[in-house]
Amino acid sequence: MPDGSLIKSMGYDKDSKEWRPIRVNSDGEIVIDPIDTDKIADGAITTQKLAANTITDEKIKSHTTTKITLPTAKLTGTIATAQIADGAITTPKIANGTVTDDKLGVGTLKRIRYTDVPSNTTIVDWTGLNISSLRMCKIMYKVPNPTGTNSWLYIFVNRNYNPSNYHTQFLGADNANIQGFRSNTSGLGWLGAGHWTIGDFMICCLPGYTFMATGTTTRRSQGSLQTFIQSISSTFAADPITAIRFQSSVAGTIGAGTKFALFIDV
Numbered sequence: 729m730p731d732g733s734l735i736k737s738m739g740y741d742k743d744s745k746e747w748r749p750i751r752v753n754s755d756g757e758i759v760i761d762p763i764d765t766d767k768i769a770d771g772a773i774t775t776q777k778l779a780a781n782t783i784t785d786e787k788i789k790s791h792t793t794t795k796i797t798l799p800t801a802k803l804t805g806t807i808a809t810a811q812i813a814d815g816a817i818t819t820p821k822i823a824n825g826t827v828t829d830d831k832l833g834v835g836t837l838k839r840i841r842y843t844d845v846p847s848n849t850t851i852v853d854w855t856g857l858n859i860s861s862l863r864m865c866k867i868m869y870k871v872p873n874p875t876g877t878n879s880w881l882y883i884f885v886n887r888n889y890n891p892s893n894y895h896t897q898f899l900g901a902d903n904a905n906i907q908g909f910r911s912n913t914s915g916l917g918w919l920g921a922g923h924w925t926i927g928d929f930m931i932c933c934l935p936g937y938t939f940m941a942t943g944t945t946t947r948r949s950q951g952s953l954q955t956f957i958q959s960i961s962s963t964f965a966a967d968p969i970t971a972i973r974f975q976s977s978v979a980g981t982i983g984a985g986t987k988f989a990l991f992i993d994v
Contacts, residue, residue, distance in 0.1 A: 837866060841990035848874055849982050852974040854990065859969040861935040866991040867943075869974070870926045872983035873919040879978035881917040881925065885939045885966050889973065893963050900956040914960055916945070916974070919981050923948035931969075939966035 841854050859865055873879060882891060894914035900907055917927045929943030939962040946955045972990070976982050 836994045837991040838994050839989055839991050841988070843986075843988045845982060845984060845986035845988075847984045848980045849986075850976050850979045852982065852986075852988055854972045854988075855970070857968075857970050857972065859931075859933065859992065861933050861937075861967045863932070864993050865931045865969075867929045867931055867941070867972075867988070868927070868991075869917075869986070869988045870924060871917070871919055871986045872924050873921055873981045874983040875978065875981050876921050877978050877981065878921050879919040879976045879981035880913065880915050881919050881927075881982070882914045882973075882975045882977065883916040883941065883960065884914055884973040884975065885962065885969050885971065887971055887973075888962070888964060888966075889975070894960060895963070896958055896960045898956050898958045900954060902954045903952045914962075915958070916941075916960065918945070918947060918954075918956070919976060919978075920947045920954075933967040933969050936967050937965055938962045939969060 841857075843852055843854070845852065867883075869881075871881060884894075891913040894912070896911045896913055896915040898909050898911070898915075900909075916929070917925050919925050925945060925947035927943060927945040929941045931939070931941040933939050939960075941960040942958070944955065944957055946953065948954075974982070974988060
Protein backbone atom coordinates (compact mmCIF):
# COMPACT_ATOMS: atom_id res chain seq x y z
CA MET A 729 0.00 0.00 0.00
CA PRO A 730 1.48 3.39 -0.94
CA ASP A 731 2.79 5.51 1.92
CA GLY A 732 0.07 7.87 3.17
CA SER A 733 -2.80 6.19 1.33
CA LEU A 734 -4.79 5.58 4.49
CA ILE A 735 -5.84 8.97 5.83
CA LYS A 736 -8.91 8.28 7.86
CA SER A 737 -9.12 10.91 10.58
CA MET A 738 -7.43 13.66 12.56
CA GLY A 739 -5.14 13.23 15.53
CA TYR A 740 -4.05 15.62 18.27
CA ASP A 741 -0.29 16.32 18.37
CA LYS A 742 0.66 17.05 22.00
CA ASP A 743 3.98 18.66 21.04
CA SER A 744 2.55 21.25 18.68
CA LYS A 745 -0.85 21.26 20.40
CA GLU A 746 -2.54 21.06 17.00
CA TRP A 747 -4.95 18.75 15.26
CA ARG A 748 -3.34 17.10 12.22
CA PRO A 749 -4.19 14.39 9.62
CA ILE A 750 -3.41 10.75 10.57
CA ARG A 751 -1.86 8.35 8.06
CA VAL A 752 -0.22 4.90 8.09
CA ASN A 753 3.29 4.83 6.63
CA SER A 754 4.92 1.99 4.69
CA ASP A 755 6.11 0.39 7.93
CA GLY A 756 2.60 0.19 9.24
CA GLU A 757 3.15 3.00 11.71
CA ILE A 758 0.52 5.61 12.48
CA VAL A 759 1.93 9.07 11.71
CA ILE A 760 0.46 12.52 12.44
CA ASP A 761 1.63 14.79 9.62
CA PRO A 762 2.00 18.58 9.88
CA ILE A 763 -0.29 20.63 7.67
CA ASP A 764 2.06 22.12 5.06
CA THR A 765 1.39 24.60 2.25
CA ASP A 766 0.41 21.86 -0.22
CA LYS A 767 -2.42 20.72 2.04
CA ILE A 768 -4.01 24.19 2.27
CA ALA A 769 -6.27 25.23 -0.59
CA ASP A 770 -5.87 28.70 -2.09
CA GLY A 771 -8.05 31.17 -0.23
CA ALA A 772 -8.78 28.70 2.57
CA ILE A 773 -7.35 30.87 5.37
CA THR A 774 -9.93 33.49 6.30
CA THR A 775 -9.67 36.48 8.64
CA GLN A 776 -11.21 34.53 11.50
CA LYS A 777 -8.40 31.93 11.31
CA LEU A 778 -5.64 34.51 11.79
CA ALA A 779 -4.54 35.17 15.36
CA ALA A 780 -4.08 38.81 16.32
CA ASN A 781 -0.60 40.28 15.74
CA THR A 782 0.60 37.28 13.72
CA ILE A 783 1.18 39.03 10.37
CA THR A 784 4.53 40.82 10.59
CA ASP A 785 6.06 43.32 8.14
CA GLU A 786 8.06 40.68 6.28
CA LYS A 787 4.82 38.75 5.55
CA ILE A 788 3.35 41.73 3.68
CA LYS A 789 4.21 42.03 0.02
CA SER A 790 5.70 45.31 -1.16
CA HIS A 791 3.51 47.77 -3.10
CA THR A 792 0.27 46.32 -1.75
CA THR A 793 -1.14 49.64 -0.53
CA THR A 794 -3.75 49.64 -3.30
CA LYS A 795 -5.29 46.62 -1.61
CA ILE A 796 -5.87 48.49 1.65
CA THR A 797 -9.31 50.02 2.13
CA LEU A 798 -9.34 52.88 4.63
CA PRO A 799 -12.33 53.27 6.93
CA THR A 800 -14.93 55.79 5.87
CA ALA A 801 -15.47 56.96 9.46
CA LYS A 802 -13.32 59.84 10.73
CA LEU A 803 -10.30 58.78 12.76
CA THR A 804 -9.99 59.86 16.38
CA GLY A 805 -7.15 59.92 18.88
CA THR A 806 -3.60 61.20 18.61
CA ILE A 807 -1.54 61.10 15.41
CA ALA A 808 2.21 61.68 15.52
CA THR A 809 3.73 64.44 13.38
CA ALA A 810 5.62 61.88 11.29
CA GLN A 811 2.31 60.29 10.27
CA ILE A 812 0.94 63.51 8.76
CA ALA A 813 1.95 64.28 5.19
CA ASP A 814 3.21 67.77 4.33
CA GLY A 815 0.30 69.99 3.30
CA ALA A 816 -2.29 67.46 4.53
CA ILE A 817 -3.97 69.78 7.06
CA THR A 818 -6.26 72.16 5.18
CA THR A 819 -8.17 75.19 6.47
CA PRO A 820 -11.48 73.34 7.14
CA LYS A 821 -9.62 70.91 9.44
CA ILE A 822 -8.42 73.68 11.77
CA ALA A 823 -10.97 74.56 14.47
CA ASN A 824 -11.68 78.24 15.05
CA GLY A 825 -9.56 79.79 17.78
CA THR A 826 -7.00 76.96 17.91
CA VAL A 827 -4.07 78.74 16.21
CA THR A 828 -2.38 80.68 19.02
CA ASP A 829 0.13 83.52 18.64
CA ASP A 830 3.12 81.24 19.21
CA LYS A 831 2.08 79.13 16.21
CA LEU A 832 2.31 82.12 13.85
CA GLY A 833 5.53 83.05 12.08
CA VAL A 834 7.63 85.98 13.26
CA GLY A 835 6.43 89.24 11.70
CA THR A 836 2.89 88.00 11.15
CA LEU A 837 -0.03 90.39 11.55
CA LYS A 838 -3.00 88.87 13.33
CA ARG A 839 -6.47 90.32 12.80
CA ILE A 840 -8.06 90.96 16.19
CA ARG A 841 -11.06 93.11 15.22
CA TYR A 842 -13.26 93.31 12.14
CA THR A 843 -16.47 95.26 11.66
CA ASP A 844 -18.73 95.13 8.61
CA VAL A 845 -21.28 97.93 9.05
CA PRO A 846 -24.77 96.70 8.04
CA SER A 847 -26.54 100.09 7.90
CA ASN A 848 -25.70 103.80 7.89
CA THR A 849 -24.32 104.91 11.24
CA THR A 850 -22.26 107.56 13.01
CA ILE A 851 -20.21 105.54 15.54
CA VAL A 852 -18.31 102.22 15.50
CA ASP A 853 -16.74 101.10 18.79
CA TRP A 854 -14.03 98.55 19.61
CA THR A 855 -13.63 97.77 23.31
CA GLY A 856 -11.74 95.20 25.36
CA LEU A 857 -8.40 95.94 23.67
CA ASN A 858 -4.98 95.72 25.29
CA ILE A 859 -2.46 97.34 22.94
CA SER A 860 0.65 98.16 24.93
CA SER A 861 3.63 100.26 23.89
CA LEU A 862 5.44 97.03 22.99
CA ARG A 863 3.03 96.30 20.15
CA MET A 864 2.31 97.86 16.77
CA CYS A 865 -1.04 97.72 15.05
CA LYS A 866 -2.50 98.40 11.64
CA ILE A 867 -5.94 99.80 10.90
CA MET A 868 -7.49 99.47 7.45
CA TYR A 869 -10.85 100.87 6.45
CA LYS A 870 -13.12 101.74 3.55
CA VAL A 871 -16.12 103.97 4.08
CA PRO A 872 -18.89 105.02 1.67
CA ASN A 873 -20.57 108.32 2.50
CA PRO A 874 -24.19 107.86 1.31
CA THR A 875 -25.21 111.45 2.04
CA GLY A 876 -24.85 114.69 0.13
CA THR A 877 -22.70 116.25 2.88
CA ASN A 878 -18.93 116.08 3.41
CA SER A 879 -17.86 114.74 6.81
CA TRP A 880 -14.81 114.10 8.97
CA LEU A 881 -14.01 110.59 10.13
CA TYR A 882 -12.51 110.85 13.63
CA ILE A 883 -10.60 108.27 15.67
CA PHE A 884 -10.75 108.36 19.48
CA VAL A 885 -8.89 106.14 21.95
CA ASN A 886 -9.58 105.14 25.56
CA ARG A 887 -12.98 106.88 25.57
CA ASN A 888 -11.53 110.37 25.20
CA TYR A 889 -14.01 111.76 22.67
CA ASN A 890 -12.91 115.41 22.67
CA PRO A 891 -11.31 116.22 19.25
CA SER A 892 -9.35 119.10 20.79
CA ASN A 893 -7.28 116.54 22.76
CA TYR A 894 -5.70 115.36 19.51
CA HIS A 895 -3.52 116.88 16.77
CA THR A 896 -3.56 115.95 13.08
CA GLN A 897 -1.13 117.05 10.35
CA PHE A 898 -1.98 116.60 6.68
CA LEU A 899 -0.15 116.70 3.38
CA GLY A 900 -2.75 116.46 0.65
CA ALA A 901 -2.82 116.45 -3.15
CA ASP A 902 -5.57 116.50 -5.77
CA ASN A 903 -5.61 117.00 -9.55
CA ALA A 904 -4.02 120.45 -9.35
CA ASN A 905 -2.79 121.29 -5.86
CA ILE A 906 -0.55 120.10 -3.03
CA GLN A 907 -1.10 121.58 0.40
CA GLY A 908 -0.26 120.93 4.03
CA PHE A 909 -2.12 121.96 7.16
CA ARG A 910 -2.53 121.17 10.83
CA SER A 911 -5.78 120.62 12.69
CA ASN A 912 -6.58 120.36 16.39
CA THR A 913 -8.72 117.26 15.79
CA SER A 914 -8.35 113.47 15.52
CA GLY A 915 -9.12 113.37 11.81
CA LEU A 916 -8.59 109.90 10.34
CA GLY A 917 -10.06 110.83 6.98
CA TRP A 918 -12.32 113.12 4.99
CA LEU A 919 -15.55 111.51 3.78
CA GLY A 920 -16.56 113.11 0.51
CA ALA A 921 -20.28 113.47 -0.16
CA GLY A 922 -21.55 110.47 -2.11
CA HIS A 923 -18.08 108.87 -2.44
CA TRP A 924 -15.84 106.21 -0.95
CA THR A 925 -12.80 106.83 1.25
CA ILE A 926 -10.11 104.24 1.98
CA GLY A 927 -7.38 104.41 4.63
CA ASP A 928 -4.36 102.46 5.86
CA PHE A 929 -2.76 103.46 9.21
CA MET A 930 -0.10 102.19 11.58
CA ILE A 931 -1.00 102.94 15.21
CA CYS A 932 0.87 102.59 18.50
CA CYS A 933 1.30 104.22 21.89
CA LEU A 934 4.59 105.54 23.20
CA PRO A 935 5.76 104.02 26.53
CA GLY A 936 3.66 105.65 29.25
CA TYR A 937 2.75 108.41 26.84
CA THR A 938 0.58 109.31 23.86
CA PHE A 939 -1.35 107.53 21.16
CA MET A 940 0.09 107.99 17.65
CA ALA A 941 -1.02 107.03 14.14
CA THR A 942 0.37 107.62 10.69
CA GLY A 943 -0.90 106.58 7.28
CA THR A 944 -2.62 107.50 4.05
CA THR A 945 -6.14 108.27 2.97
CA THR A 946 -7.57 108.37 -0.56
CA ARG A 947 -11.01 109.62 -1.50
CA ARG A 948 -13.13 110.70 -4.40
CA SER A 949 -14.70 114.11 -4.09
CA GLN A 950 -16.32 116.46 -6.58
CA GLY A 951 -14.91 114.60 -9.57
CA SER A 952 -11.29 114.51 -8.35
CA LEU A 953 -9.10 111.95 -6.66
CA GLN A 954 -7.54 113.23 -3.43
CA THR A 955 -4.74 111.61 -1.44
CA PHE A 956 -3.58 112.55 2.07
CA ILE A 957 -0.54 111.59 4.12
CA GLN A 958 -1.35 112.29 7.72
CA SER A 959 -0.20 111.83 11.31
CA ILE A 960 -2.31 111.88 14.48
CA SER A 961 -1.30 112.11 18.12
CA SER A 962 -3.11 112.53 21.43
CA THR A 963 -2.29 115.14 24.07
CA PHE A 964 -2.93 112.61 26.87
CA ALA A 965 -1.30 109.35 27.95
CA ALA A 966 -2.79 106.27 26.27
CA ASP A 967 -0.65 103.28 27.29
CA PRO A 968 -2.16 100.78 26.85
CA ILE A 969 -4.88 101.41 24.27
CA THR A 970 -8.02 99.71 25.60
CA ALA A 971 -10.72 101.14 23.33
CA ILE A 972 -10.99 102.70 19.85
CA ARG A 973 -13.93 104.62 18.41
CA PHE A 974 -14.55 105.69 14.81
CA GLN A 975 -17.01 108.59 14.58
CA SER A 976 -18.19 110.80 11.76
CA SER A 977 -18.74 114.51 12.30
CA VAL A 978 -22.04 114.36 10.34
CA ALA A 979 -24.65 111.82 11.40
CA GLY A 980 -25.12 108.78 9.15
CA THR A 981 -22.08 109.37 6.93
CA ILE A 982 -20.48 106.00 7.84
CA GLY A 983 -22.48 104.13 5.24
CA ALA A 984 -23.67 100.55 4.97
CA GLY A 985 -20.87 98.38 3.62
CA THR A 986 -18.19 100.20 5.62
CA LYS A 987 -15.41 97.88 6.81
CA PHE A 988 -12.91 98.43 9.64
CA ALA A 989 -10.14 95.94 10.44
CA LEU A 990 -7.50 95.97 13.20
CA PHE A 991 -4.31 93.87 13.00
CA ILE A 992 -1.61 93.39 15.65
CA ASP A 993 1.96 92.20 15.30
CA VAL A 994 2.81 88.72 16.61
